[in-house]
Amino acid sequence: MAYWLMKSEPDTFSIDHLAKRPGKTEAWDGVRNYQARNFMRSMSRGDEVFFYHSNCDEPGIVGLMRVRTEAYPDPTQFDSKHAHYDPGSKPEEPRWSLVEVEFVRKLRRTLTLNELRGHAERLKGLALVMRGSRLSVMPVRPEQWKFILSLEKKDPSPSARGE
């Protein structure tokens, strides 16, 4: 059992999109970064994942989901009409993978990037809070997973609220 974090732009696909389909799986397609792909390939059914909203008004962790399949080739890489089409990828040797995920729950509040950055010591090594990191799929250490989840029950500090 491992823990992960995956980013999505809510304008494209948000936690509410996922929440509308409880019990169903959703293909996490469109990952076009080798490091992120490799992390997806090392996922197992049952792994838990933080859903992170990026490139939006309030970037942060907004929910939980669960991995439902092993990684398999992302079909959008072969679709010439698709935004994520990759003409360099051959069906006999697919370059990009995806996993399917299911909705678990929304968090009671958004754990903002700003708030998470305020816990630099506890979250040391987490790619999300590392300077310059743009990784969209990353592992979360178990103790860090627990710590982040525990923040849900607390009020964010004034500084984390941007005050």
Added chain:
DNA sequence: GCCAACGTTGGC
């Protein structure tokens, strides 16, 4: 919309 930081591409 800006732009820093990063990843990829391709000429050499």
Added chain:
DNA sequence: GCCAACGTTGGC
């Protein structure tokens, strides 16, 4: 194999 140019990510 180097590295400049380019494209993308994503916070602000």
